[in-house]
Amino acid sequence: MTGSAPPVPHRLADATPGWLTAALRSAGALSSDGPAVAAVTSTVIGQGVGLMGELARLSLTYTGPALAAPSTVILKLPAPTAETRQLGILLGFYDREVRFYREIAATLSLRVPRCYYAEADAAAGDYALLLEDMADGRARVGDQVAGCSAEEAGIAVRALGRFHARWWARPELQRLEWLPPVNSPILKGVAAIFPGAWPVFLQHFGDVVPSPVVAVGEALGAKIPALMDALAERPPTIVHGDFRLDNLFFGDFGAGPDVAVIDWQITNRGPGVLDAAYFIGQSLPVDLRRRHERDLLRRYHDELQAGGVTGYPFERCWQDYRLAILADLLVPVTAGGALDPTNERGAALIRAITGRAAAAVGDLDAGELLAAL
Numbered sequence: 259m260t261g262s263a264p265p266v267p268h269r270l271a272d273a274t275p276g277w278l279t280a281a282l283r284s285a286g287a288l289s290s291d292g293p294a295v296a297a298v299t300s301t302v303i304g305q306g307v308g309l310m311g312e313l314a315r316l317s318l319t320y321t322g323p324a325l326a327a328p329s330t331v332i333l334k335l336p337a338p339t340a341e342t343r344q345l346g347i348l349l350g351f352y353d354r355e356v357r358f359y360r361e362i363a364a365t366l367s368l369r370v371p372r373c374y375y376a377e378a379d380a381a382a383g384d385y386a387l388l389l390e391d392m393a394d395g396r397a398r399v400g401d402q403v404a405g406c407s408a409e410e411a412g413i414a415v416r417a418l419g420r421f422h423a424r425w426w427a428r429p430e431l432q433r434l435e436w437l438p439p440v441n442s443p444i445l446k447g448v449a450a451i452f453p454g455a456w457p458v459f460l461q462h463f464g465d466v467v468p469s470p471v472v473a474v475g476e477a478l479g480a481k482i483p484a485l486m487d488a489l490a491e492r493p494p495t496i497v498h499g500d501f502r503l504d505n506l507f508f509g510d511f512g513a514g515p516d517v518a519v520i521d522w523q524i525t526n527r528g529p530g531v532l533d534a535a536y537f538i539g540q541s542l543p544v545d546l547r548r549r550h551e552r553d554l555l556r557r558y559h560d561e562l563q564a565g566g567v568t569g570y571p572f573e574r575c576w577q578d579y580r581l582a583i584l585a586d587l588l589v590p591v592t593a594g595g596a597l598d599p600t601n602e603r604g605a606a607l608i609r610a611i612t613g614r615a616a617a618a619v620g621d622l623d624a625g626e627l628l629a630a631l
Contacts, residue, residue, distance in 0.1 A: 266377045266384040281388050285374040293322035310346045311337050334387040351523040352385035357436050358522040368421040369511050369518040397509030402502050403610050405543040408550050415558040417517045422530035423565020425496040440528030441490040453479040455595020463594050466613040474625035484631040492529035499524035501533040503541040534558050535582035539618040540611040584624040
């Protein structure tokens with residue numbers, strides 16, 4: 259940021275032309291003596307995909323030529339409903355993403371949206387991000403229901419490896435106290451939803467879970483705290499936490515095919531294979547994952563080594579990956595147990611990731627790892 263940022267907006271209507279002008283000028287995207295935002299139209303986006311906030315695309319017109327200024331931006335605010343908003347505040351989701359863009363984003367080799375504004379008024383419970391619009395024709399957003407190709411998966415895991423290597427077991431991680439460890443009480447509290455969600459999840463999606471994996475799920479509920487503690491013993495890095503196709507944009511951002519990553523609300527400190535297993539296990543169609551799984555993980559591991567990670571051989575990475583595949587069952591179960599039945603896209607997404615996650619647990623015999631927890 260290059261200038262004084264305007265106050266944090268409380269709602270979408272507060273993103274007026276005057277507010278946007280001040281925000282873009284504070285970021286250096288508009289000169290202080292140049293054109294201003296003349297008008298703005300907003301379109302709410304991302305509805306029905308499990309967002310913990312309100313997301314809108316803002317189309318901007320200016321009082322004069324502003325060739326270097328964005329024609330569209332994304333505004334991200336807390337959820338408009340009081341219950342969801344309070345949950346996001348309690349879990350630290352909003353504050354975490356604001357601090358990610360203020361303190362971490364510029365250090366990454368991983369492509370993330372340019373941030374024009376990242377401010378918080380914690381006392382009022384207000385948080386706001388004004389971000390580059392990645393869906394402006396330069397890149398294609400992934401579709402997790404459809405799944406991705408092996409080529410796109412390779413691009414994603416290599417980028418993920420470079421990202422994780424940068425922060426791998428670094429002392430600076432301990433200074434990021436606002437990033438919770440994977441076994442923090444807050445994250446264990448979220449995982450505690452699993453036992454209650456399990457029967458509801460089976461009722462709606464149990465038909466795509468093979469019987470042996472149902473048995474694994476039955477046993478997993480009581481083992482979740484121990485599983486999270488075991489994962490916390492692995493070498494830590496910054497974990498995105500929701501590294502999946504719906505949060506990835508594929509395109510050429512200036513240095514060949516690459517991927518840009520959005521949605522950093524649930525980032526935390528933990529083993530990098532959590533992101534790798536979540537992506538490979540739930541964003542690839544089952545047959546494609548079976549054919550390319552080990553090769554994809556090896557590409558990820560190669561990037562770790564290229565980034566300076568030592569003392570972490572591939573076979574150890576593979577065993578940690580199996581444990582992470584087991585942990586990733588939490589996602590479809592907790593989401594499926596709380597799904598709004600009228601959310602058709604959400605139901606299709608959970609059905610897709612359930613089938614993929616269950617197949618991965620079975621294929622890797624991940625359930626056998628429960629006995630050691």
